[in-house]
Amino acid sequence: MPQFTYREAIRHALAEELTRDKNVVVMGEEVAQFNGAYKVTEGLLAKFGPNRIVDTPISEAGFIGMGIGASMLGVRPVMELMFWSFYSVAFDQILNNAANVRYMSGGQINCPIVIRGPANGGTNVGATHSHTPENVLANHPGVKVVVPATAADAKGLLKSAIRDNDPVFFLENTLLYGEKGEVPEGEHIVPLGLADVKREGTDLTIVTYGRCVLHSLAAASILEKEHDISVEVVDLRTIRPLDIDTVLKSVAKTHRVLIVEEQKPFASVGSQLAYMIQREAFDELDGPIHRLATIDAPAIYSPPVETEQLPNPQRVLKAALAAVA
Amino acid sequence: MISPRADKHFTVSKIHRPSVSKKTTATAEKKAVSPAPSKAKGANPHAQAPINAKLTRDAKIELHRKMVRIRRFEERSLRAYQAKKIGGFLHLYIGQEAVAVGCCSLMGKHDHVITAYRDHGHAIAVGMDTKPLMAELYGKATGCSKGKGGSMHYFDPTRNFWGGHGIVGGQIPLGVGLAYGVKYQGHKGAAMAFMGDGAVNQGAVHEAYNLAALWSLPCVFVIENNGYSMGTSQARSSAGELAKRAEGYHMAWGQCSGHDLYEVRATMDKFLTEAREKHKPAVVEIVTYRYRGHSVADPDNTYRSKQEIEEYRKTKDPIQVFQNQLLSEGVLDEALIEKIDTEARAEADTAADFSEASPFPTPDDIQKDVYWETDNPSERKSQGRLFFD
Numbered sequence: 001m002p003q004f005t006y007r008e009a010i011r012h013a014l015a016e017e018l019t020r021d022k023n024v025v026v027m028g029e030e031v032a033q034f035n036g037a038y039k040v041t042e043g044l045l046a047k048f049g050p051n052r053i054v055d056t057p058i059s060e061a062g063f064i065g066m067g068i069g070a071s072m073l074g075v076r077p078v079m080e081l082m083f084w085s086f087y088s089v090a091f092d093q094i095l096n097n098a099a100n101v102r103y104m105s106g107g108q109i110n111c112p113i114v115i116r117g118p119a120n121g122g123t124n125v126g127a128t129h130s131h132t133p134e135n136v137l138a139n140h141p142g143v144k145v146v147v148p149a150t151a152a153d154a155k156g157l158l159k160s161a162i163r164d165n166d167p168v169f170f171l172e173n174t175l176l177y178g179e180k181g182e183v184p185e186g187e188h189i190v191p192l193g194l195a196d197v198k199r200e201g202t203d204l205t206i207v208t209y210g211r212c213v214l215h216s217l218a219a220a221s222i223l224e225k226e227h228d229i230s231v232e233v234v235d236l237r238t239i240r241p242l243d244i245d246t247v248l249k250s251v252a253k254t255h256r257v258l259i260v261e262e263q264k265p266f267a268s269v270g271s272q273l274a275y276m277i278q279r280e281a282f283d284e285l286d287g288p289i290h291r292l293a294t295i296d297a298p299a300i301y302s303p304p305v306e307t308e309q310l311p312n313p314q315r316v317l318k319a320a321l322a323a324v325a
Numbered sequence: 326m327i328s329p330r331a332d333k334h335f336t337v338s339k340i341h342r343p344s345v346s347k348k349t350t351a352t353a354e355k356k357a358v359s360p361a362p363s364k365a366k367g368a369n370p371h372a373q374a375p376i377n378a379k380l381t382r383d384a385k386i387e388l389h390r391k392m393v394r395i396r397r398f399e400e401r402s403l404r405a406y407q408a409k410k411i412g413g414f415l416h417l418y419i420g421q422e423a424v425a426v427g428c429c430s431l432m433g434k435h436d437h438v439i440t441a442y443r444d445h446g447h448a449i450a451v452g453m454d455t456k457p458l459m460a461e462l463y464g465k466a467t468g469c470s471k472g473k474g475g476s477m478h479y480f481d482p483t484r485n486f487w488g489g490h491g492i493v494g495g496q497i498p499l500g501v502g503l504a505y506g507v508k509y510q511g512h513k514g515a516a517m518a519f520m521g522d523g524a525v526n527q528g529a530v531h532e533a534y535n536l537a538a539l540w541s542l543p544c545v546f547v548i549e550n551n552g553y554s555m556g557t558s559q560a561r562s563s564a565g566e567l568a569k570r571a572e573g574y575h576m577a578w579g580q581c582s583g584h585d586l587y588e589v590r591a592t593m594d595k596f597l598t599e600a601r602e603k604h605k606p607a608v609v610e611i612v613t614y615r616y617r618g619h620s621v622a623d624p625d626n627t628y629r630s631k632q633e634i635e636e637y638r639k640t641k642d643p644i645q646v647f648q649n650q651l652l653s654e655g656v657l658d659e660a661l662i663e664k665i666d667t668e669a670r671a672e673a674d675t676a677a678d679f680s681e682a683s684p685f686p687t688p689d690d691i692q693k694d695v696y697w698e699t700d701n702p703s704e705r706k707s708q709g710r711l712f713f714d
Contacts, residue, residue, distance in 0.1 A: 025509070051509070057539065062498050062532025069439070069502015072487060075509055092495050092529070105480035105488065106471035107694035141695050141712065160706065165697035193709025241709035272713070 001184060006148075007177040009155035010040050010116075014078065016187075017162040018048050021076060024162060027054040027067060028080025028117070037082045038118065038177055060086050064115065065093035068167075071113040072101065078162060084119030084171055085131040098167040099142040114161045116170035119147075120211060120262060121299045121310050123174055130299035132210075132262050135269045137169050138240040144168045144192055145239040149213035151181035153237055156190030164192065173211045193241030197250065201232035204324050205250040207273055208260040209236040212311050216260050219316035229324055239269055247273065248281050255286040258323040260311050265293040290323035292316060338371075338581035338592045343572070369650055374591035376431070385656050386665070388430055388586060392422040392644045393669045395446045398455050401673035402445070402462055406621050410681070411462045415476050417617040418446035423643030424549050424611050425450040427589030428517055431597055432485065435514025437503040439487040439496050441521055442477035443549075443615075451484040459676035465683035472686045473694060493554075494520060494527030497546065501533045504544035508604060515543040515600035517593075522610075523554020525567050537606035538574040545596045546571075548610040549583065555619040556628040568610035576606050583613030584641040587650065614641065 004012070017024050026041060026048075032055040035042040045053040056063040060081065067077035081087060087094055098111050121130035138145040144166055148154040154172065161168035198213055199220055206216045213235045220231035232250050236243065251257055257277055259270040274289045295309045308315070371377060380388075399417045406415045418425070421443075429438060429450035440447045448458055453469060461468030462476055469479055479489040487503060490496035500518025507514045524530055525548060537544045554562050571578035577599065581592035589611060599605040614637045618625035651657040692712055698705045699712075 057532075057535060059532040059535065061529045062501070062536050065495070065498020065529060065533065066502040066505055066536055069487070069499035069504075070506040070509065071502070072482070072499070073437075073503055073506030073510070075506050092492055093498060096492055096495060097490070097499060101480075101488070102697065103694050104470055104474040104478040105482070105694075106469065106473050107700055108470070108480050108482050109487070110697050141692075144696075144707070144711075164707070165701075192707035193711075194707075195709075238707075238709060241707050241711045242713075243709040245709075276713075 001182040003180045004151050004183045005177065006151045006154050006172070006179050006181070007038065007040050009151035009181075009183050010158055010172065011042065011044070013155045013158035013162070014041065014044060015047065017159055018044070018052055023074060023076045024078060025052050025054060025075060026078045026080065027056055027063060029056055029058055029082050031055060031080050036080070038174060040177070041080065060090040061093055064090040065097065067113050068093055068098045068101070068111055071111050072109050076112050076162060078114045078116060081115060081117035083129050084117050084133055085129045087131075087133055094169075095137070095140050099140040102166075103142055110165050111167045112165045114158075114168045114170055116158070117172060118174040119171040120173040120175060121294065122306060124301055124303045124306055126301045127298035132171070134171055134239050135263055135267060135272075138269065142167070144241065145171070146192060146237065147171045147210040147239060148237060149176070149210055149235055151179065152183045152188065153190055153196070153235075155183055156188045157192065157237060159189050160192050168192070171210070176211055179214070190237070192238045193243055194237065195243035195246035196235045196237055197232060197246065198235045199231065199233040201230035201254065203230045203254055204256045204258060204320055205232045205234060205247070205254045206258045206260055206316070206320065207234045207236065207247050209239065209269075210262060212260045212262055215311050215313045215316050218313040219320055222313070222317055223320055227321065229320070231320065244276050244280070247277065251277055251281045252284045255284055256323055257285070257289045258320055259289065259291040260316055260319070261291070261293055262310055263293050265291070265296050268293060287323070290319055292319040338579060338588055340577070340579040340592070340595060341572070342577045343575045369585065369587055371585060371587035371591040372650065372654070374587065374594070376590050376594040377587045382656050385651055385654070386661070388426055389644070389647055389651055389657065390665050390669070391426045391450060392586070392647065393665055394455065394672060395422045395426070395449045396644060397666070397669040397673040398449060398459065398676065399445055401677050402459060403617075403621065405462065405677055411476070412464060413475050414442070415462070415621040416443040416619065417615065417621070418443050420616040420637065420642065421549060421551060421583065421613040422446055423586040423589055423647065424547070424583045424613050427586045428547060428593050431590060431594055433514060433601070435507055435512035436597070437485040437487060437507065437514065437516040438519070439500040439503060439516065440489065440519035441493065441496060441524065442489070442491050443521065444477065444479050444489040447519065448479040448481065448486060448489070451481065451486045453479070453481050453484065453486070455672055455676040456679040459673075460680040460683050463680035463683070464685060465680055466686040466690065467679070467683040471690065471694065494524035494530045496520070497524065497530045497533040498536075500546070501537050501542055501544050504537060504542040504606070505540070507543055513601050515545055515597050517545050517547055517597070519547045519549060521554060522548055522550040522552065522559055522567055523557070523562065524548075525563060525570065534571065534574045534576065534608070538576045541604040542606055543600035543604045544606045545593070545600050546606070546608045547593075548608065550610050550612050551615045553619070553628065556623065558628065568608045571608035576608055578608040578610070580610045580612065583611035584643050584646050586643060586647045
């Protein structure tokens with residue numbers, strides 16, 4: 001199977017969908033002439049032209065709102081946020097307009113928009129550029145939220161997102177853009193709302209998503225080699241819709257749970273997961289549900305310390321040992 | 326004392342176009358369009374504007390009827406609100422009818438409308454049936470949004486009406502998106518993005534102006550200036566002339582009276598034609614007045630005088646102004662005026678009776694119309710849970 005970077009996989013998904021459906025347009029800051037702030041859209045302008053690949057001013061409320069309006073008419077815009085952190089200046093457009101317009105119109109209007117871009121810490125850019133808003137987004141009925149961890153998932157999920165008739169928010173990660181992985185050849189689609197067991201195990205279930213999948217897999221290897229602990233890693237891939245069934249199946253197998261997430265702890269995705277697991281698999285649990293999250297403070301700048309603020313393999317290892325103790 | 330109102334200056338509609346020469350500054354030409362010659366002294370020059378001159382007698386009667394229907398619908402809804410049949414907010418359009426009716430009467434197949442929360446007039450103007458509109462206010466399942474949107478959230482995409490939006494200025498980027506869609510899909514049409522005078526200070530509005538001008542999108546931004554952003558007068562909220570801000574984006578702009586339906590049509594026709602034919606966006610400020618409070622919850626005794634309201638009602642009421650115009654043209658007579666009014670009152674009562682008799686949505690309906698996928702389960706592609714408890 002060919003290997004591609006996460007960045008290339010997203011680009012291939014965009015190119016394939018642009019080719020398949022003339023209603024698809026890619027818009028955002030620096031997506032065209034500059035070839036993408038993170039080079040995700042590199043070469044797309046040359047291939048598809050300025051009507052399909054559109055540079056926008058730095059004007060998130062304006063252009064995201066514009067994309068939402070266009071999507072109501074049947075255009076299928078894929079909007080790039082240079083950082084998902086900038087969602088806050090377009091909050092009204094994203095979470096009042098895109099999330100609610102179908103409901104408030106009694107189902108008369110669809111909003112088939114995709115908003116994508118990186119949402120992660122760990123790059124020493126300070127608190128304003130390091131938000132991970134998947135919990136905030138997923139708190140709004142009417143939207144779908146995707147956080148892929150691998151190149152293959154990024155491609156397959158983005159293609160599903162673009163074909164989806166509901167608004168889909170697609171959260172990437174700048175630290176994953178260069179990560180290589182196998183991507184199936186030909187039409188590769190991953191349905192939204194389907195978790196993936198990235199590693200099978202019997203002693204502990206780690207439920208995670210995004211870059212924390214990589215940390216969890218790294219920790220799982222050490223746990224197996226050095227501690228003889230067999231860890232199952234469940235990658236949610238999509239936050240909403242949520243594949244809780246795959247999580248519960250794994251809990252029924254291992255009876256112990258650690259949630260790992262690059263989220264601030266309060267009312268996080270993990271909070272929701274912990275509620276659902278205790279509610280639906282209480283009798284399967286041999287101990288309390290554990291969680292490893294970002295240390296609860298705005299993102300610190302200091303490079304070596306930021307690594308410690310976020311989940312990392314060592315922190316996952318420590319948390320896993322506590323969860324099975 | 327009557328507060329100074331900007332519309333005293335707008336006896337003639339004005340149109341400003343950005344200079345085409347790069348050597349000149351972006352200052353708009355301040356040349357007022359000369360009114361067409363009138364036959365009789367004191368006659369309305371806008372009646373002779375081509376877009377109005379070509380109206381048939383029946384079309385003129387229908388324009389009048391639409392304004393009366395909006396007025397009676399809203400008066401009936403106010404009574405229902407006072408009788409506690411309607412919850413939440415009720416922002417009445419009474420006094421502004423000529424704006425929505427005039428603008429929407431110009432719509433072609435690929436023209437679109439989006440507005441803010443004072444949306445009853447626009448909904449009726451684009452042709453929505455008043456029964457589901459009233460039922461929506463009552464929160465009934467037969468409402469135009471199945472009782473899920475309420476007064477501020479009327480929609481009818483089959484009539485190119487995209488709401489009905491509650492956040493001041495938040496709909497304006499969507500309006501630019503409609504214009505983008507029209508252009509992208511290769512249609513000849515324009516979007517009218519309506520806002521109140523209070524919206525002009527929202528950042529999203531300026532972002533939308535910039536995008537429309539930058540990308541030559543066929544969007545006409547319509548500022549319905551009723552003088553007050555809620556209870557704050559224009560003088561206390563906005564610096565400078567509202568539509569003139571278009572100059573900062575090198576857009577054409579205009580001002581006209583919203584008390585005269587002919588003037589609204591004559592002014593908007595020019596800008597809509599430019600938008601449709603040449604993808605030129607513009608900002609049009611239509612000066613109007615609301616007789617009721619910001620919403621029904623507004624006691625309306627803190628920021629303007631009763632005398633001011635009365636003055637408008639006596640001299641500038643858009644229904645009265647147009648009615649007098651059509652009387653002078655011999656289109657209307659007293660009997661027909663009476664008939665139209667009686668029918669409009671009966672229609673409003675019928676809408677209220679329909680709403681009264683309609684069922685409320687059920688708790689089972691709460692989670693419908695949230696996702697396209699769950700409403701179309703046979704076509705669902707995603708898996709997993711979409712709703713939580």
